[in-house]
């Protein structure tokens with residue numbers, strides 16, 4: 545008797561074939577849920593993980609940091625110890641912050657005509673990428689560089705080549721490099737979007753994108769303070785680098801005038817761009833999170849008075865129509881500089897400072913009283 549299970553024509557169903565488990569499609573991170581991501585550049589002084597708590601206390605849900613001192617060439621090892629990086633990543637996950645943006649060192653100049661400086665810059669940029677990956681950063685914002693007399697076309701080629709060399713052998717994971725547009729101060733490359741486009745086109749093999757700084761844009765001569773000016777600028781950005789590649793906006797007001805080519809950031813609503821125009825930018829249908837989920841708006845505003853940082857974060861939430869109840873909770877009275885400022889004023893109360901100016905008090909606490917008496921005369 546024939547086994548009923550063995551049939552002459554066993555239909556072979558492709559579905560029966562053994563196939564390994566499909567690679568799971570990674571679920572997008574929570575910060576790409578289409579909500580507004582508002583952040584601020586936070587200090588890493590003391591402890592790099594402390595920057596995360598600063599962002600949370602300021603009422604931000606995204607942040608930017610330096611991953612090392614921004615105005616010094618690092619000495620010795622520049623890698624972050626894995627235990628510290630793991631603690632950083634865990635704290636970030638616990639606080640639900642994202643995206644995490646890292647800004648590169650100001651000294652790096654991949655376009656430098658000085659060979660030693662350029663080699664040093666490539667090494668430093670390589671270290672930037674390594675540290676960004678170890679911290680689990682989403683974006684590494686880089687200033688293009690300064691041509692220092694070289695033709696712009698050559699500078700662009702050097703920058704692209706430098707970035708490619710710096711990226712050699714690094715597994716990027718989810719990291720993307722963003723080229724920031726500049727005000728065009730000095731011989732800075734990148735004040736024209738065609739220049740930024742040139743860099744991107746020369747590095748098509750790396751995960752790249754753009755960071756658009758509102759102050760730099762304005763200072764470079766694009767009138768984003770007016771409605772027509774903003775439309776024209778967005779059209780130009782679309783035609784050159786493409787708006788879909790602008791993953792981060794630096795939201796800064798400008799101390800200097802349209803086209804000044806002088807890079808001076810100002811608090812939101814106190815500069816030449818103004819609150820209304822910045823609101824128009826944040827809410828623009830081509831720039832808001834509806835156009836690109838997870839696009840972040842990061843402040844790099846000065847802290848002239850303690851609390852300016854917290855007030856600027858609040859200002860952005862207000863501009864996008866999120867009231868205090870619905871925005872991430874800021875800690876009342878918190879500021880990044882509060883502690884330092886307080887200590888300073890405690891050491892030198894106003895009277896004593898005035899006395900010092902008149903020369904009544906030279907030094908030391910002991911003379912304070914006599915100094916005061918003399919100063920009163």
Ligand SMILES: [Zn+2]
Nearest residue numbers: 647685687724
């Ligand atoms: Zn920058």
Ligand SMILES: [Zn+2]
Nearest residue numbers: 724757794844
């Ligand atoms: Zn910027």
